Amino acid sequence: MLTPEALPLAREVEAFSQFLKIEKQLSERTLDAYRRDLRKLQEYAHTRNLQSLDTINHQEIRLLLAQQHRSGNGGKTLARWLSALRSFFRFAIKRGWLEANPADGLQAPKSPKKLPKTLDVDQAGQFVQLDGDDFISLRDGAMVELMYSSGLRLAELVSTNVQDIDLTGASIRVTGKGNKQRELPVGRFAVAAVKRYLGVRELHANATEPALFVSQRGNRISHRSVQARLEQISLRQGMGQPVHPHMLRHSFASHMLESSSDLRLVQELLGHANISTTQVYTHLDFQHLAKVYDSAHPRAQRRRQDDDTE
Structure with missing residues (x-):
């Protein structure tokens, strides 16, 4: 080589x-x-x-x-x-090494648009309900609850400091893409999970470490460590598939849209600069509606029964 x-x-x-x-x-x-x-x-x-x-x-x-x-x-x-x-x-x-750009005018072939994988509400609830009162279990429980509660990106979760979360006001300040900050609500289950974790964090975090989530060595937890922990949690919780951080974010967005039908709200929560990025979740919402329709509408039921007899 x-x-x-x-x-x-x-x-x-x-x-x-x-x-x-x-x-x-x-x-x-x-x-x-x-x-x-x-x-x-x-x-x-x-x-x-x-x-x-x-x-x-x-x-x-x-x-x-x-x-x-x-x-x-x-x-x-x-x-x-x-x-x-x-x-x-x-x-x-x-630099004067070339006169023209040989890559100009070339375009990559378009990929088929893939919808992000999500967990349904029951699966998400199953995933985030972690048992155990040791440091790792409490930290992991707080991480997954917070990611699902507020739709955080992996980088946003890892970069969050203790001072960024307000448990009394149930809110968190995160720094997203382009160093843009936004304030997000935090659900009561996530608030409770973070409170439990903070009770043991000070026993493991280095004295000058500002990070909310730390490793066993006391430093800010890494991206790869969070990904690895979620893979292990997936196995332990019997998910049948690996759950990665972005899947929790996708699930948050899909569930918020299903409940509120407010695309602008979901855009704001996710920190998307362009609403077209958020619109992918309208396809997920339609899939959910179509599934409900197929199971509930009498003519849809009749069609499925007829198909089964052909």
């Missing part, structure tokens, strides 16, 4: 990485994503013996795009990849 330094365009990719790190001040996680996307270009250039930027033209990028699509990459993945390439080529043009 070739090292990054041995691949074509190594100098240009490294210069671009330094630009993103120093001038754009992107996080290491985002930088890694750019490097992975550009490595695909470098490996393709190696197989095609394209050793310089000026040999990579529009047709080569089109061929690589088709190749990745055939290998199973979806529309969103390919759109992100094309975006990374366009940024890299724009950087190359500013």
Whole structure:
């Protein structure tokens, strides 16, 4: 396997990485994503013996795009990849290495819209009812109750500090995408679960740690740890499928829409900048209504019975 330094365009990719790190001040996680996307270009250039930027033209990028699509990459993945390439080529043009952007005009194929998986109300209730009074059980119980109660993103849950939650006022202040803050209500079950957890948190948290949820080492719990804990809870609660943090958020949104039919309210609670992002839950709501219709409407029942006898 070739090292990054041995691949074509190594100098240009490294210069671009330094630009993103120093001038754009992107996080290491985002930088890694750019490097992975550009490595695909470098490996393709190696197989095609394209050793310089000026040999990579529009047709080569089109061929690589088709190749990745055939290998199973979806529309969103390919759109992100094309975006990374366009940024890299724009950087190359500013440096005088290229005259035109070979990725311009290319579009990723559209992926079929997948509806997010959700738990129904009974399943959600089953999942969040955790037993145990030890530190881990109380912490996990507070986490899942809070995620489901307020529709939090994983990053919002992990970044929450003790001072951000007001148990008396039953509210929480979170920082969402784009560093936008919003205040959310917290349900009574979540309030009770957090109160129980706070009773043991101080015995485990480091003295200067502001995070609401901490690991056994006393530091802020990581994203991966929360995901792993939810996977284990899924098994213990007999869910029959792994429940991930975003599934609780989807379930929160779906259940709120089923009860209120207020799309703007759900948009506000979820922190969506565009209501079109929230509208996916109207499809979930329709699925719920269709299921109720099929089980309740006499003509729907007759149709199903007739179908069974054919």
